[in-house]
Amino acid sequence: MADDPIVRSLASVVRNGAPLVLAAIGETFTERAGIINLSLDGSLMLSALAGLVIGINTQSVLVGALAAMLVGMIVALIVAASSIELKQNQVAVGFILTLLCRDLAIFLGKPFLNIPALSVPYFSIPILKDIPVIGPVFFDQDVFTYLSLLAIIVSWFWIFRTSPGLTLRSVGERPAATFARGKNVNRIRYLYAAVGGSLVGLGGAAYTLSVSTIWKETPNGGQISGNGWIALALVIFGGWYPLRVAFGVYLVAALRVLAGNLQGGEVPIALLNLIPWVLMILTLLAVSGPYLETLLKILPRRLHPLVRVLLRARPPAALGVAFEQEGKE
Amino acid sequence: MDVQISHIVKTFGKVRANDDISMTFQSGHIYAVLGENGAGKSTLMKILSGFQPPDSGQIVLDGQPVVFASPADALRVGIGMLHQDVLDVPGMTVLDNFILARGTHLLPDRHRARVELSQQADKLGFDLNPDAYVDSLTIGERQQLELVRLLSLGAKVLILDEPTTGISTDQKEVLFNSLRRLAHTESVTVILVSHKLEDVNALCDSVVVLRQGQVTGSADMPSPTATLIEMMFGKDLPRSGQRPGKHAHKGLNTVLSVKALSVPGRRVSLKDVYLDVERGEVVGLAGLDGSGQRGLLRACAGLEAPTAGWLYLEGRDVTHLNYHDRVGLGVAYTPAGRLEEGLVAGLTLTEHVALVSDRGTWVHWNAARHEAKDKIEHYSIRGTSESRVETLSGGNQQRALMALLPQNLKLLLLESPTRGLDVESARWVWRQLLARREQGAAIIFISPDLDEIIEYSDRVVVFFGGRATLIDDPSKTSMAELGRLIGGVQS
Amino acid sequence: MTPLQGSANTSQHSNRWLAQALVLIVGLLIIVGGIVAVLLLSGKDPASALNLFLQGSLGDATQRSLVVMRGLPILLAASGLLLTFSAGLWNIGIEGQMMFGAIFATIIARSVGNDTSGWIALALELILAAIGGALWALVAGVLKTKGRVNEIFGGVALNFIASNIALYILDGPWKYGARQQTAPFNAPALLPLVPDSGALSLPGIVIAIAGFVLVYLILKRSRWGLQLRAMGHSQRSAFLLGVRTERNVLLAMMACGALGGIGGALQILSPDPVSKGYLFPDSSGGIGFLALLVVLLANYQAAWVPLISLFFSLVPVGMLNLQTQIGLDPTLGRVFEEALVFIVVLANGAAARARHTMGEPD
Numbered sequence A: 001m002a003d004d005p006i007v008r009s010l011a012s013v014v015r016n017g018a019p020l021v022l023a024a025i026g027e028t029f030t031e032r033a034g035i036i037n038l039s040l041d042g043s044l045m046l047s048a049l050a051g052l053v054i055g056i057n058t059q060s061v062l063v064g065a066l067a068a069m070l071v072g073m074i075v076a077l078i079v080a081a082s083s084i085e086l087k088q089n090q091v092a093v094g095f096i097l098t099l100l101c102r103d104l105a106i107f108l109g110k111p112f113l114n115i116p117a118l119s120v121p122y123f124s125i126p127i128l129k130d131i132p133v134i135g136p137v138f139f140d141q142d143v144f145t146y147l148s149l150l151a152i153i154v155s156w157f158w159i160f161r162t163s164p165g166l167t168l169r170s171v172g173e174r175p176a177a178t179f180a181r182g183k184n185v186n187r188i189r190y191l192y193a194a195v196g197g198s199l200v201g202l203g204g205a206a207y208t209l210s211v212s213t214i215w216k217e218t219p220n221g222g223q224i225s226g227n228g229w230i231a232l233a234l235v236i237f238g239g240w241y242p243l244r245v246a247f248g249v250y251l252v253a254a255l256r257v258l259a260g261n262l263q264g265g266e267v268p269i270a271l272l273n274l275i276p277w278v279l280m281i282l283t284l285l286a287v288s289g290p291y292l293e294t295l296l297k298i299l300p301r302r303l304h305p306l307v308r309v310l311l312r313a314r315p316p317a318a319l320g321v322a323f324e325q326e327g328k329e
Numbered sequence B: 001m002d003v004q005i006s007h008i009v010k011t012f013g014k015v016r017a018n019d020d021i022s023m024t025f026q027s028g029h030i031y032a033v034l035g036e037n038g039a040g041k042s043t044l045m046k047i048l049s050g051f052q053p054p055d056s057g058q059i060v061l062d063g064q065p066v067v068f069a070s071p072a073d074a075l076r077v078g079i080g081m082l083h084q085d086v087l088d089v090p091g092m093t094v095l096d097n098f099i100l101a102r103g104t105h106l107l108p109d110r111h112r113a114r115v116e117l118s119q120q121a122d123k124l125g126f127d128l129n130p131d132a133y134v135d136s137l138t139i140g141e142r143q144q145l146e147l148v149r150l151l152s153l154g155a156k157v158l159i160l161d162e163p164t165t166g167i168s169t170d171q172k173e174v175l176f177n178s179l180r181r182l183a184h185t186e187s188v189t190v191i192l193v194s195h196k197l198e199d200v201n202a203l204c205d206s207v208v209v210l211r212q213g214q215v216t217g218s219a220d221m222p223s224p225t226a227t228l229i230e231m232m233f234g235k236d237l238p239r240s241g242q243r244p245g246k247h248a249h250k251g252l253n254t255v256l257s258v259k260a261l262s263v264p265g266r267r268v269s270l271k272d273v274y275l276d277v278e279r280g281e282v283v284g285l286a287g288l289d290g291s292g293q294r295g296l297l298r299a300c301a302g303l304e305a306p307t308a309g310w311l312y313l314e315g316r317d318v319t320h321l322n323y324h325d326r327v328g329l330g331v332a333y334t335p336a337g338r339l340e341e342g343l344v345a346g347l348t349l350t351e352h353v354a355l356v357s358d359r360g361t362w363v364h365w366n367a368a369r370h371e372a373k374d375k376i377e378h379y380s381i382r383g384t385s386e387s388r389v390e391t392l393s394g395g396n397q398q399r400a401l402m403a404l405l406p407q408n409l410k411l412l413l414l415e416s417p418t419r420g421l422d423v424e425s426a427r428w429v430w431r432q433l434l435a436r437r438e439q440g441a442a443i444i445f446i447s448p449d450l451d452e453i454i455e456y457s458d459r460v461v462v463f464f465g466g467r468a469t470l471i472d473d474p475s476k477t478s479m480a481e482l483g484r485l486i487g488g489v490q491s
Numbered sequence C: 001m002t003p004l005q006g007s008a009n010t011s012q013h014s015n016r017w018l019a020q021a022l023v024l025i026v027g028l029l030i031i032v033g034g035i036v037a038v039l040l041l042s043g044k045d046p047a048s049a050l051n052l053f054l055q056g057s058l059g060d061a062t063q064r065s066l067v068v069m070r071g072l073p074i075l076l077a078a079s080g081l082l083l084t085f086s087a088g089l090w091n092i093g094i095e096g097q098m099m100f101g102a103i104f105a106t107i108i109a110r111s112v113g114n115d116t117s118g119w120i121a122l123a124l125e126l127i128l129a130a131i132g133g134a135l136w137a138l139v140a141g142v143l144k145t146k147g148r149v150n151e152i153f154g155g156v157a158l159n160f161i162a163s164n165i166a167l168y169i170l171d172g173p174w175k176y177g178a179r180q181q182t183a184p185f186n187a188p189a190l191l192p193l194v195p196d197s198g199a200l201s202l203p204g205i206v207i208a209i210a211g212f213v214l215v216y217l218i219l220k221r222s223r224w225g226l227q228l229r230a231m232g233h234s235q236r237s238a239f240l241l242g243v244r245t246e247r248n249v250l251l252a253m254m255a256c257g258a259l260g261g262i263g264g265a266l267q268i269l270s271p272d273p274v275s276k277g278y279l280f281p282d283s284s285g286g287i288g289f290l291a292l293l294v295v296l297l298a299n300y301q302a303a304w305v306p307l308i309s310l311f312f313s314l315v316p317v318g319m320l321n322l323q324t325q326i327g328l329d330p331t332l333g334r335v336f337e338e339a340l341v342f343i344v345v346l347a348n349g350a351a352a353r354a355r356h357t358m359g360e361p362d
Helices: A005-032 A040-058 A061-084 A090-112 A134-138 A143-161 A163-173 A175-180 A185-211 A227-237 A242-262 A269-288 A290-298 A301-310 B041-048 B071-076 B094-099 B110-124 B139-152 B169-186 B197-203 B225-233 B293-301 B323-328 B338-342 B349-356 B365-378 B394-404 B423-438 B450-456 B479-486 C014-041 C046-058 C061-086 C094-109 C118-147 C151-171 C202-221 C223-233 C235-240 C245-269 C287-297 C302-326 C331-357
Strands: A122-124 A140-142 B003-012 B015-025 B030-034 B056-061 B064-066 B079-082 B157-161 B189-194 B206-211 B214-220 B254-263 B270-278 B282-287 B308-313 B331-334 B411-415 B442-446 B459-464 B467-471
Touching: A005 A040, A005 A134, A005 A140, A005 A143, A005 A163, A005 A185, A005 A227, A005 A242, A040 A061, A040 A090, A040 A185, A040 A227, A061 A090, A061 A185, A061 C331, A090 C287, A090 C331, A134 A140, A140 A143, A143 A163, A143 A185, A143 A242, A163 A175, A163 A185, A163 B094, A175 A185, A175 B071, A185 A227, A227 A242, A227 A269, A227 C151, A242 A269, A269 A290, A269 C118, A269 C151, B003 B041, B015 B041, B015 B056, B015 B214, B030 B041, B030 B169, B030 B197, B030 B225, B041 B079, B041 B157, B041 B189, B071 B079, B079 B139, B094 B110, B094 B139, B110 B139, B110 B169, B139 B157, B139 B169, B157 B169, B169 B189, B169 B197, B189 B197, B197 B225, B206 B225, B214 B225, B254 B293, B254 B442, B270 B293, B270 B308, B270 B442, B270 B467, B282 B293, B282 B423, B282 B450, B282 B479, B293 B331, B293 B411, B293 B442, B293 B459, B323 B331, B338 B394, B338 C235, B349 B365, B349 B394, B349 C223, B365 B394, B394 B423, B411 B423, B423 B442, B423 B450, B450 B479, B459 B479, B467 B479, C014 C046, C014 C331, C046 C061, C046 C302, C061 C094, C061 C202, C061 C223, C061 C245, C061 C287, C061 C302, C094 C118, C094 C151, C094 C245, C094 C287, C118 C151, C118 C245, C202 C223, C202 C245, C202 C302, C223 C235, C223 C245, C235 C245, C245 C287, C287 C302, C287 C331, C302 C331
Parallel strands: B030 B189, B030 B206, B079 B157, B157 B189, B282 B442, B282 B459, B331 B411, B411 B442
Antiparallel strands: A122 A140, B003 B015, B003 B056, B056 B064, B206 B214, B254 B270, B254 B308, B459 B467
């Protein structure tokens, strides 16, 4: 069964999707709290480099991953702080940071180009791995892949089932109401910027420690650069719902595996590389375009919650807006 | 719970919003805090409910001095405030809003919360669906949810800021009944902040009046209206009804003709509306918030696409013309949100004048500045030509909006033209509007204030559930009758 | 975002300046310290590196002319971005628009023979470049206005699509030998040089300055510029006050794309060591993003844009010398520029905060 090419492809989709899952779920947390961390593309690369270098130097995957998480967290906290403390535009700061981190990673990573890093062992989970199809796809992987699966489930549970999750949603939707209920809005925003940034960092580490163990980033591209933007778009595609976000990630990963199989055939590589971006535009059109609102107008009211959860992508109302406590000068 | 506030002072820049205010509220009584806009009511209530700290002064609850760092602090000791703009989370369900920030457990006990919510709602006579999304509720329902939440968290003092704006007569009845019960059987202290004397008359045991940041008097209800007005304004204002003679609809010179118009809406869709409006006529659109009147107004402006029906402007079919094309034909529309939709925050008055003035590739800044200065004088705007509009007061922003309206209008569409304005400013606005009417413009307006509609409209259209009922002579229709129509009660 | 405000109030702002200066100085110290540390760690003498950098950028007329010519595409793109920023748009797709400008210019340039008139060739190339950039910007604009796709994400996707289209063309129809590039253009297709001036080209300079001046006049004096600024503050209010916002979004995007497209064409049509005189995969070379940084550094103030554009072209030109002489990775130049913008934005924020705590109006 495990040798079935389809099962193998599915397993590789789940494995290759792991860094994107971690990054996109991280960004979902951050944006749910009302902070847009546009620096993803750069912070993924910088944290990936940190994971690689620290990992090699300490010969420890754990330390490498923690270093990567620290880098991701710091970048996210800078975005949060410049919005909360300095009232700067989150998009502007995030954009600058995305370029800065990217070029910093390329510059600092030059000595590490094509040096093999640590490899993370696979370990299968007993019993679960023997389930047909599901087993080899989900339960015969490495630690980063397991963490990515855990991130999906935990983030969904946290955001929609727990009290702090409820507070998190309210902070992104109507911070004034959260404040009135006795919560410290900005502290919560810092917290989720840190949590989200750490997950992005972990996603970076997953690139250099799991998916590929080699650093390939140059000014002309690499294997990480560009993925941060895809992760950001997937958060929108997923409508800020973790399960939908993860579904989007696996869709993209599947397309890539498919494109990889097509390579060397009749279709030029450049055109294959174009496909995910065209799809990204099309999906953004589908979820944020006017068509969905029209659908909502036609459908009876009791179907609305379902449509909201499945299709609509409406950003948290206070996304990108700094919270100002009334009357506090 | 007895509340005593003494010597509260709060200044914003040079303005003393609260200037040494002291007053006492006793347990089980219903109070009104009256005052015109800018009298300091809202500031005082925000201080009492922990949203703002006072510069100096003291709050004493049942003999204990208290200091609040946040509204949650205030609620912890029993003071809850219902804001005019209800502080809930629209994107979440009623139940989620009820649970939000409640209790310290990681996993909320949804089942218990559901029971608690429905018990509390039942007790107050409210009907709330716990699974509905808050952004699909009416303002009245959102207030009900917030009251339920505050009381279930142990509020013993309830502050309500202008709660009757935008809710139905029925909802108002339900609200007032539950407030009476809370005060008289559960000893809750109720403080109603309002500028509506009818609400105060209907509900309150006593009233405190503020003017320019100071207490100018207090009285036990019932009290003669004239006394209250004198305390509020310092002089006896002339009675309303001063406007010149009503325009009798003759069916001539029709400016706007609405035929079989249907407009889709989020909650309520407007269905099959007919209306003719002629030169020099003022038509008021009454109804609960979200009954379809806004849809009609915006469809007339070209901001909402009708699903069926026709619109004619002086006989010309304009159904498919967009907003800007209709503006070109002499239609004007002013939204309710002056700084959100009406004026461009960040631009100066001169820039506004240049923005709306005649076409041409280049802006002549000197000419624009002169024009702005003329308008500032003519419309008595307190500000300079280089003032950014967001630095103006609400009344002056409304004046600026009036100043920017083009000349020779055929049809003027207004959304809540006097929202948040004090009586003087509101009257000024209507003098301007009536002058436009004398010049031949037809006016259609929406207002949540029934008095305003009755006073200024030649004819009234009442909306309920997307259906429109035309009232040809509002002066012959009683307030009660109108209230019934608005509430959808067949007569 | 507060695009293109009038000059700051001149009343006492000492605290504000203090906060701003403090962050700036500390930030610059960190940047310079970091660069010195990097040099020392890789066994290079910082002082001689600085010397090499200055020689490489300002040392002689050829180097100085190179700085000017490399600054022109940045200036053009940044001028275009002033328009979109004014209207509240984040035209991150400028990079792809420049690439499209370069591709469209190449349509003409690669068919220009040695006996063609240079002026006609150049005019056609630039017109086509403007059309190409404007078209690509129009796609992002339509996605935003009709499809409600945020221009940032639409723009990013369109950037990647543009660069892949370029790759496809250069790997296929326009392939020159074994390399991913077009054949070198014939001399009449390139910008004419001022004799003995290094890389200086008068038409290039005139076009870039004209583009900037036009944008400046539009923003300060024209009705359209005022409309864009109104939209930048409040799209909704501007619409109700009579501004055709949807059309203006498209027009602003297209104007920006056209200017960027011309910039992209200048990028490949200058006969200098960087631009090479043919189309290659990375022809836009991050100049669009650099132009975004220029406008952010200028805090959306048009007047600062030409100077900053020049400075932003000086750095890579100087770095080129460091690369050839001591093998320093020129990416360091980019890092320096980005870190500088980052620090300045934080300093502006610190000033705003100081102003806020002083209780002055914003």
